[in-house]
Amino acid sequence: MSTLCRMRRNMSFTWKSLQKFSLEPTRPLTTTRQIRVLDNNVGKMTSISPPPECLFKPMNFPHKVLMGPGPSNCPPRVLGANALPLLGHMHPEFLLIMDEVKAGIKYIFQTNNEWTVCVSGSGHAAMETACLNLLEPGDTALVGINGFWGERFADMVDRQGIDVKTMYRPMGEVFTFDEIEEALKKHKPTLLFLTHGESSGSTLQPLEGVGTLCHKYNCLLLVDSVAACGGVPMFMDKWEIDALYTGSQKVLSSPPGASPISFSDRAKEKVKKRVTRVRSFNFDMNHLANYWGCDGDVRRYHHTSPISTIYAIREGLARLAEQGLEESWKVHKQCAELLQEGLEKIGLELLVKNKSSRNPCVTAVKVPDGVDWKAVTEYAMKTYRVEISGGLGALVGKVWRIGVMGYNCTPDNVSLVLRALDEGLKTAGYSKL
Incomplete structure (x- = not known):
């Protein structure tokens, strides 16, 4: 039996079998008076406030059908994976699961990029990872704004003190090829940002040919596909997209908190040749690529991965793989x-x-x-x-x-x-x- 099949069998839990991993029943709060303890630092009695009563009651989580722009409901297999026992974030078994997640991301992105990882955090974390790694002082970013997410990325760029140029379309409209080329000629940017699935305006930006166009003008193409990837065609390598990210809580139907992102060789080279260090340690792709086993070197501790969330996105990716893109x-x-x-x-x-x-x-x-x-x-x-x-x-x-x-x-x-x-x-x- 293959490792993948064994893992799938091990994840086939029913709700009853998962109950043994649940927390013990909450105990009733027996007192609300202040508790007095000896403070050794000051050599006298001091008071601490009692615990909040709300924590002694069960959580309220009614079942709702989430038909907004995200998050989506999670299927039972994803919820079950999220409840599995923890592993250490450097245990070989967990590193194997990370490798399977990486393979799943490459599948949904249709890419062979070495630098393919899952950022710990929601889609905003992936957006900021791309921003912080691909831009540095002296660069110019061209941001396509036809909704909320272009505005958000422009704000992230501006916070770094990097030159931001914008091109606009009303919400509910997309950019034409000619508009993009005209803006590239005018602003000569280092990076072009486009939102593939703009959830605020419900548009789907055409991408085929845009990567080739960007490279003609010595510009990288960054794409936000949080609200589209997996539900619409995506060919990262074929369309020459340099950096692409999505979220776990949309088409993948997994809990938010782990966001797939991939960098092309061009984007990787841009990061490697930076004059300044990436301003965030947490989102530095040099470290993340090593932790995710993307550089051929021995994996080193970078941060404590959201282990249960990685289990869950692994099953979300498996579910999509079984269905087929x-x-x-x-x-x-x-x-x-x-x-x-x-x-x-x-x-x-x-x-x-x-x-x-x-x-x-x-x-x-x-x-x-x-x-x-x-x-x-x-x-x-x-x-x-x-x-x-x-x-x-x-x-x-x-x-x-x-x-x-x-x-x-x-x-x-x-x-x-x-x-x-x-x-x-x-x-x-x-x-x-």
């Missing part, structure tokens, strides 16, 4: 079209007019005039425990955002969110007639 892309497209057709039947207007620019993973739909957007989302949550999110940035109060990703990407979930939204609109007094 092409099948995943097809299912996400089908469910997105089912959702969008249903929204139009209710009488709602989609934000993105051009069908080819729509992100199958996140759909933004306009809030009708006179409708309280929040009242509708509260109805969906109260009645069906279904999450429908509001807008971000300039679209706050103007759109709802519905995510159909990973484990949640099913026709039944699409029907559920449509029913919840339709009833919520009627309750708010809206009629398409």
Whole structure:
């Protein structure tokens, strides 16, 4: 039996078998009076406050169907992996799991890059890793802003004191090839940032040919695919993308906290030839690449990895591998079209007019005039425990955002969110007639 098969068998736990790993029952709080202890440092009695009563009660975590732009619900196998016993972060068994995660990332990115790792943290951590490693004083970053995430990256660059140039499109629109080339000619940047799946505007930025264009102007291409990768086609090497990252909590349907990122040879060389040190020790790819076994050297301790989260993303990657990328892309497209057709039947207007620019993973739909957007989302949550999110940035109060990703990407979930939204609109007094 292969190592991979043995690991999969070992992870096939039922909820009952996992209960033995649960915490002991909480004990009732018996006193609220202050406790007096001897403070050896000052040689006198001192008082400490009692523990908070809330910690003696069970957590409240009702099951909800997360149909917003993320996180997605986790399948049982991912939740089960997250509950497995801990290993040490330098144990050979855990390093093997890290290697399997690395192989899974290369698969979903369609890359052979050596520098492929999982950053400890949410998608923001991966974004900042790319920013801190690929840019240094004297560089210029060109940031495509057509939503919230371009704005966020521009802010990160500015905080480093690095020159930021921007190109803009309204939320719900994407950049054309000609617009990108014109901006590259004008600003001569070191790095171009584009958001592949812009969850705030629900767009899908075309990327084919952009990497080649960037290299023509001696520029690196950095892509944020947090809200798209795994649910839409991605060919990192073929499209000549120099740095790409995603999140664990979207299509991979794993808990947030481990974010895949990959650097091309060009990007790796840029990091290696820096004049200044990477300003963050935690996000320095020189160290991360070693810890993840990417440099051929003996692995050295860098930080304590989020072990349980790595277990979980490993199973999220395994689940996607078993489904197959092409099948995943097809299912996400089908469910997105089912959702969008249903929204139009209710009488709602989609934000993105051009069908080819729509992100199958996140759909933004306009809030009708006179409708309280929040009242509708509260109805969906109260009645069906279904999450429908509001807008971000300039679209706050103007759109709802519905995510159909990973484990949640099913026709039944699409029907559920449509029913919840339709009833919520009627309750708010809206009629398409």
